[in-house]
Amino acid sequence: MKKLASTIVFIFMATLLIGCSSDSSATKENKFPEKDITLIVPKAPGGGTDLTARGLAEYAKKQIDQNIVVVNKPSGNGVTGMVEGSKAKKDGYTLTMTTVELAMLPHMNRSPVDYKDFSPIVAPIADPASIMVPADAPYNTLEEFLEHAKKNPGKLKVGNSGVGTIFHLASVAVEDKTGVKFTHVPYNEGSAPAVAALVGGHLDAVSVAPGIAKAQIDAGKIKVLAIMSDEKLPLFPEVPTFKELGYDITIRAWAALNAPADTPDEIMDSLNEIFSKTSKDPEFKKFLEKQGIQPVEIEGEELKNMIEEDHNYYGELLKDMKL
Amino acid sequence: MIENLMAAFSNVFSFTSITVIFLGVLVGIIIGALPGLTTTMGVALLFPLTFNLEGITGILMLLGIYCGAGYGGSISSILLNTPGNPGAVVTGLDGYPMAQKGEADRALAISTYSSGVGGMFSALVLIFLAPLLATVALQFGPPEFFALAIFGLSIITSISGKSILKGLIGGAIGLFIATIGLDSITGMTRFTFDTMYLMGGVSFIPILIGLFAFSQVLMTVEEGVGENVEKIKVKIQRVLPTKEDIKKTNYPIFQGSLIGSIIGAIPGTGGDIAAFLSYNQTKKSSKEPEKFGKGAPEGIAAPEAANNSVTGGAMVPLLTLGIPGDTVTAIILGALMVQGLQPGPLLFTEHPDQIYGIYTGFILANIFMIILGFLFIRPFTKVLNIPKPILTPIILVLCVVGSFSMNNDIIDVYIMVAAGFIGYFLLKLDFPISPIIIALVLGPMLESNFRRSLVMSQGDYSIFMMRPISAGLILLTVLTLFGPILWNRFKKRESHA
Amino acid sequence: MRKGNFIVAILTMIFGVAVIYLSKDFPRVVSDAPGPGVFPTILGYLSIFLGVLLFISNLKNKDIKKIYFFTKENKQVYGLVAIVIIYSISLNFIGFLWTTIAFLLTSIYFMGYRKKMYLIPVSVLFTLFIYFVFAVLFGTPLPT
Numbered sequence: 001m002k003k004l005a006s007t008i009v010f011i012f013m014a015t016l017l018i019g020c021s022s023d024s025s026a027t028k029e030n031k032f033p034e035k036d037i038t039l040i041v042p043k044a045p046g047g048g049t050d051l052t053a054r055g056l057a058e059y060a061k062k063q064i065d066q067n068i069v070v071v072n073k074p075s076g077n078g079v080t081g082m083v084e085g086s087k088a089k090k091d092g093y094t095l096t097m098t099t100v101e102l103a104m105l106p107h108m109n110r111s112p113v114d115y116k117d118f119s120p121i122v123a124p125i126a127d128p129a130s131i132m133v134p135a136d137a138p139y140n141t142l143e144e145f146l147e148h149a150k151k152n153p154g155k156l157k158v159g160n161s162g163v164g165t166i167f168h169l170a171s172v173a174v175e176d177k178t179g180v181k182f183t184h185v186p187y188n189e190g191s192a193p194a195v196a197a198l199v200g201g202h203l204d205a206v207s208v209a210p211g212i213a214k215a216q217i218d219a220g221k222i223k224v225l226a227i228m229s230d231e232k233l234p235l236f237p238e239v240p241t242f243k244e245l246g247y248d249i250t251i252r253a254w255a256a257l258n259a260p261a262d263t264p265d266e267i268m269d270s271l272n273e274i275f276s277k278t279s280k281d282p283e284f285k286k287f288l289e290k291q292g293i294q295p296v297e298i299e300g301e302e303l304k305n306m307i308e309e310d311h312n313y314y315g316e317l318l319k320d321m322k323l
Numbered sequence: 324m325i326e327n328l329m330a331a332f333s334n335v336f337s338f339t340s341i342t343v344i345f346l347g348v349l350v351g352i353i354i355g356a357l358p359g360l361t362t363t364m365g366v367a368l369l370f371p372l373t374f375n376l377e378g379i380t381g382i383l384m385l386l387g388i389y390c391g392a393g394y395g396g397s398i399s400s401i402l403l404n405t406p407g408n409p410g411a412v413v414t415g416l417d418g419y420p421m422a423q424k425g426e427a428d429r430a431l432a433i434s435t436y437s438s439g440v441g442g443m444f445s446a447l448v449l450i451f452l453a454p455l456l457a458t459v460a461l462q463f464g465p466p467e468f469f470a471l472a473i474f475g476l477s478i479i480t481s482i483s484g485k486s487i488l489k490g491l492i493g494g495a496i497g498l499f500i501a502t503i504g505l506d507s508i509t510g511m512t513r514f515t516f517d518t519m520y521l522m523g524g525v526s527f528i529p530i531l532i533g534l535f536a537f538s539q540v541l542m543t544v545e546e547g548v549g550e551n552v553e554k555i556k557v558k559i560q561r562v563l564p565t566k567e568d569i570k571k572t573n574y575p576i577f578q579g580s581l582i583g584s585i586i587g588a589i590p591g592t593g594g595d596i597a598a599f600l601s602y603n604q605t606k607k608s609s610k611e612p613e614k615f616g617k618g619a620p621e622g623i624a625a626p627e628a629a630n631n632s633v634t635g636g637a638m639v640p641l642l643t644l645g646i647p648g649d650t651v652t653a654i655i656l657g658a659l660m661v662q663g664l665q666p667g668p669l670l671f672t673e674h675p676d677q678i679y680g681i682y683t684g685f686i687l688a689n690i691f692m693i694i695l696g697f698l699f700i701r702p703f704t705k706v707l708n709i710p711k712p713i714l715t716p717i718i719l720v721l722c723v724v725g726s727f728s729m730n731n732d733i734i735d736v737y738i739m740v741a742a743g744f745i746g747y748f749l750l751k752l753d754f755p756i757s758p759i760i761i762a763l764v765l766g767p768m769l770e771s772n773f774r775r776s777l778v779m780s781q782g783d784y785s786i787f788m789m790r791p792i793s794a795g796l797i798l799l800t801v802l803t804l805f806g807p808i809l810w811n812r813f814k815k816r817e818s819h820a
Numbered sequence: 821m822r823k824g825n826f827i828v829a830i831l832t833m834i835f836g837v838a839v840i841y842l843s844k845d846f847p848r849v850v851s852d853a854p855g856p857g858v859f860p861t862i863l864g865y866l867s868i869f870l871g872v873l874l875f876i877s878n879l880k881n882k883d884i885k886k887i888y889f890f891t892k893e894n895k896q897v898y899g900l901v902a903i904v905i906i907y908s909i910s911l912n913f914i915g916f917l918w919t920t921i922a923f924l925l926t927s928i929y930f931m932g933y934r935k936k937m938y939l940i941p942v943s944v945l946f947t948l949f950i951y952f953v954f955a956v957l958f959g960t961p962l963p964t
Contacts, residue, residue: 038961045367046650051657058371071961072364075732076523077505083519108510110522157779163510183851185465185778188507188771189591192653196590196646202464202779214660215645215667287374290660353953360958368958488874492832495867499839499860506856513856514842537904544900544931545893712931713938716924717946719900723908724916724950728960736908744901751887752824770859777853 032092032270036067039257040088040096042081044074047190048212049255052125052288053097056257056275059284063274077101079111086117088260092267095121096258100166103310107318108164115307118258121271123298123306124279125288126254127209128229129170130239131158132222134198137205142226142245145205149180158182159194159206167191169314170228170251171207172321177247198222209253210236211292228252233294252310256303272299331679335687340380344684347387348691352699354388355395356407358532359725362392363650373658379677382662383684385655386634390688393594393631394438394696401430401623402706403718405536409527410594410630412535412760413602416482417615417622424618427704432564433620434627435696437576441628442689444580445587445635449642450682456636457643460588465775466787468591470796472769475596477800478603479758484616490758493749497762498769500525507771508778520734527763529726529739534756536722537743540715542750562700572624575605579628586629587636590648594633595764601629607803635685642666642678821883829875836867896930903927916955916962920947 039057043049050072057068073081078101085096098118105111131142139145149156160168163186171182182205187194191208198206198213199221206213210233216222217236224239228251232241242249257275259268276299278284285295298306334340347369354365365388373381396411401418414434421430448456463471476494483490503514504524515521564572579601586597605625606615615622640646645667647653659666664677671678706714726739746756780786788794839860846857888894907923924943933939954960 044363044650045361046363046654050367051370051654054367054371055374058374069959069961071731073731074523075526075730075734076519076521079519079522080732112519154781163508164505183778183781185775186508187775192647193591196461196640196644197464199644199646200461200464215665218665219645219667219669221644287661290663291657292660354958357953360954360960364960365958368960488870488877489828492828492867492870492874495863495870496835499835499863499867502860502863508853509847509850509856511846511856513846513860541897541900544897547893710933712933713928713942715900715931716927719904719927720920720924720946720950723904723911724954724962727911727963728954731961733908733912733963736911740901740904740908747897752828753821754828773859774853778851780852782849782852 032267033064033066035093036069037064037092038094039068039070040081040085040094041070041072042074042078042085042096042098043072045072048127048209048293049097049099051291052255052293055284055287056097056124056278059281059287060274060278062281063277077105077110079105079113082111083113085258086113086260090260090263090267092259092263092271094260095271096260097255098258099255100253100310103307104164104166104169104314104318106311107315115311117261119261119263119268120303120307121257121259121268121299122275122279123254123256123303124284124295125293126252126296126298126306127211127293128227128233128241129167129207129251129253130210130227131171131174131205131207131225132195132198132210132213132217133205133225134201135221135223137223139225140223142240142242145225146178146180149182153181154183156180156182156204157185157202159185159187159197159203159208161191161194161208162186162188166251166253167207167209169317169321170249173228173249173251173317174207174242174247176317176320177249195222209293210239211294214292235289235292235294254298254306254310256298256307327675327679330676331683334378334676334680335383335683339376340383340684341687343376343380343384344387344688345691347384348391348688348695349387351388351391351393352395352398352692352695353391355392355411356398357395357725358399358405358407358536358721359528359728361408361528361729362389363654364728365392366651366654370654370658374661378662379659379664379680379684382655382658382681383688385651385658386681386685387688387691389634389651389655390442390631390685390692391695393442393634394435394627394692396630397434397438397623397627398431398699398703401434402427402703403536404539405718405721406531408594409531409760409764410598410626410633412531412595412757413482413598413626414623414630415535416602416757417617417619420616421618421620421623422707426618427707428561428700429564429568429620430618430623431700431703432562432697433568433572433623435693435700436564436569437572437579437624437628438631438696439689439693440576441580441583441630441632442634442692443686444577444628445584445632446682446686446689447635448584448632449635449638449685453639453643456585456588456639459585460590460640460648461644462792463589463591464790465772465779466790466793467796468768468772469776469787470793470800471589471592471596472765472772474796474800474803475599475765476762476769477804478599479761480804481603481606481612482616482757482761483755485753486755489753490755493754493756493758494762497759498766500530500759501763501766502770507767508774520732526726526730526732526735526738528729529735530742530763531760532722532726533739533742533744534746534749534759536718537739538746538750538756540718540722541743541747543711544715545747562697568620571620575601575621575625576628578604578608579625580632583629583632584636587633587648588639589636590640590646591768593637593649594630597629597633598626599761599764601625603803607807631689638681638685642670642681643668821885821887822878822881824887825874825878825881829871829878832871832874833868836864836869836871838864839867840864899930900927903930911963915964917947917951920950 088094106114191212279297288295354360396407397414400406400411400415404419418430583597637648843857843860847855
């Protein structure tokens with residue numbers, strides 16, 4: 001028995017050792033990374049951010065020989081994960097997939113860290129919010145919808161993906177800019193149940209990313225009235241933007257890959273190169289597009305500016321909302 | 324239809340597909356049996372693998388995990404009273420006592436058999452009734468969810484054992500714990516005492532593991548673990564359920580499968596709620612309700628059938644409408660879209676062969692689940708032969724690792740230990756534990772849908788009674804709660820007269 | 821058991837009062853619907869009510885089964901809990917593999933199992949097994 005046990009121990013040890021050594025034997029002209037990279041996702045597994053991060057990690061394997069291990073840290077609404085990511089060693093082996101909430105939560109006194117605690121690498125997605133209504137609704141354009149809303153202040157039930165989320169802010173921004181008044185119905189379980197409630201006829205409109213309802217849009221059950229991006233989305237070419245219709249609203253739910261702030265330049269350069277290539281990889285783009293997400297590749301200064309802009313904008317918007 | 328079926332068969336009955344489904348089910352059973360590893364986690368981890376698999380092959384693997392995990396939870400629940408997932412909590416109510424009587428093999432056989440039948444039943448529902456069921460599922464708005472939560476909570480009265488009062492107190496505490504964190508309607512923080520951890524709410528899985536597994540372990544330690552304690556004699560006589568058991572469980576399995584298929588189709592609900600409802604209905608309609616909680620075969624079959632038929636039900640809104648009902652189906656939706664298959668009405672007209680492929684694969688997954696389940700009964704029951712002084716620490720490690728890996732947060736481990744220590748005293752005071760868990764699961768659904776309904780009706784309470792499904796469910800709750808009492812009164816008066 | 825029930829009843833009432841007290845500052849009505857404090861307040865009153873009911877029903881209770889807290893077995897339970905607490909805290913600093921092996925060795929010994937022939941292989945093997953399933957097979961991280 002003892003002999004058998006020790007044999008098994010030996011086999012186990014051997015497997016482990018082989019497993020470890022094969023990792024370290026890999027070489028490439030690029031020195032970084034020499035070991036597996038940990039990617040903290042401050043969200044539960046299965047959500048949009050999580051799946052995007054997993055996709056990014058999977059396609060980044062083409063650029064490097066090491067693995068990228070996705071670790072979900074959703075406690076405290078993701079704040080614990082972001083705090084841990086910002087405090088990680090500045091060696092480039094711990095990255096964090098932050099979301100637009102990084103620009104929102106600090107204004108609600110819910111996060112001790114903000115964008116200044118991170119060095120952004122790339123944002124593969126920046127999904128705009130949109131206003132969607134059932135296909136059989138009496139209005140076909142945003143103007144008609146807003147007119148209807150003006151005549152019935154507080155009567156239109158607009159669903160969002162939870163109170164204080166980016167899509168809640170989106171419908172508040174619409175109220176703010178157009179002077180209408182909605183009844184906000186938060187679905188803290190996420191966007192999908194809100195869309196289901198819209199299809200089931202329990203809501204008058206929802207404010208979520210258009211991609212999440214791609215199946216219903218294509219099947220003609222839901223129509224998108226307008227989206228809150230700067231330019232039209234190639235995935236939904238017929239849908240006008242709020243800007244085109246004369247309302248200056250840009251709300252985007254981005255997810256950005258970050259290293260901790262003040263990570264040394266040479267490491268940042270390697271990281272930028274790896275993930276810039278990955279986010280430009282046509283296969284990775286196709287992966288996002290198929291899920292109804294418009295791939296973007298915001299990086300460098302542009303990304304820094306976007307995050308800072310959003311940080312300031314939501315600061316003002318949230319001040320008025322008093323959440 | 325015929326050529327589509329043929330195409331589907333040639334698709335599914337390839338070596339790769341069969342292997343992949345088999346592996347999926349195997350991984351699913353392991354994930355399900357280990358507390359702390361959730362189905363969502365397993366499916367999310369294997370999601371990237373599906374990119375590299377042709378067509379629906381990868382989706383079949385995820386389906387295999389989904390089916391296997393629903394069943395796996397019952398194994399640890401029956402053998403160790405450590406539910407692998409919330410749905411298995413009620414399976415343990417009768418499964419664990421039966422195993423303690425030395426009939427672990429019988430309990431596992433019943434749970435395997437009823438899980439398989441439940442899964443198959445839901446596959447048939449998916450194939451033949453999908454569009455109809457989808458329409459019903461969409462009728463569920465906030466008032467209906469509220470009514471469903473109330474209906475689910477009424478089970479507390481039937482699983483509280485010796486003291487209904489203590490069960491209700493446990494329920495109130497569970498409902499309270501569920502309110503900790505950000506309020507779902509206003510976003511205000513409640514009872515967080517300015518801590519970051521509590522802002523996200525108390526994690527559910529560590530409490531489940533603590534209250535059940537950890538406290539159970541402490542109880543067995545107290546009962547004594549020395550040599551003088553008589554070991555449970557595990558004699559494995561059969562791995563297949565007896566004719567008698569099959570006969571006894573026919574109706575509970577049918578009822579459970581029906582409940583599970585419907586609950587599964589309603590977005591936002593899951594196997595746990597289905598299992599609670601099914602157990603409750605079976606006990607209420609049983610001629611011998613006093614046998615429940617002491618190892619009644621029906622008490623194992625009903626929740627297991629419901630738990631597993633949820634999988635087929637959840638595929639209904641996913642495939643017909645493209646609406647995922649839970650996180651697992653959300654990932655499956657993503658995997659389908661990566662393959663260029665967009666669920667929704669168009670999928671049925673444009674890719675009927677793929678749809679039939681999914682159906683066939685789904686049935687195959689259930690068959691594998693039954694086969695693997697029966698094969699595993701012998702080795703799994705052997706776990707009970709491990710001496711308690713060794714088994715106990717091993718379970719403790721599983722508790723710790725399981726609580727940690729849920730959110731990768733060490734605080735969850737501390738929560739688990741605290742919940743377990745409290746649970747130990749609750750057990751000593753004859754407190755039933757399951758009501759706390761049930762209230763924790765249903766609490767958020769109850770409160771947020773109650774308030775969401777009133778936001779929508781602008782404060783008009785009649786919204787709950789003006790809608791047929793919600794009014795019906797509330798009425799049903801009142802009937803199941805007070806019906807038996809009134810009926811007994813009525814009968815007494817008759818006999819007096 | 822009778823005494824225990826009285827304690828439970830009183831604790832439940834205190835719990836109810838505490839919840840009501842903590843919920844008192846929330847707004848009553850938000851967007852036409854009950855505010856954040858309403859549901860907990862109801863739970864608070866419900867707890868007080870249930871506590872009182874338990875108290876009253878316990879007056880007639882003749883259950884003389886005693887509950888012990890300081891027997892030899894009880895102390896073994898507390899000892900085990902202490903070991904688990906030390907284990908979970910050190911996990912965070914020393915990492916999974918070594919602490920788990922140490923925990924298994926200590927707790928199996930503590931439970932009264934002395935056969936070294938099994939003690940060591942079981943502790944090491946099971947730790948490696950868990951490491952393999954979680955970290956290698958499923959790639960979920962363990963405490964380091």
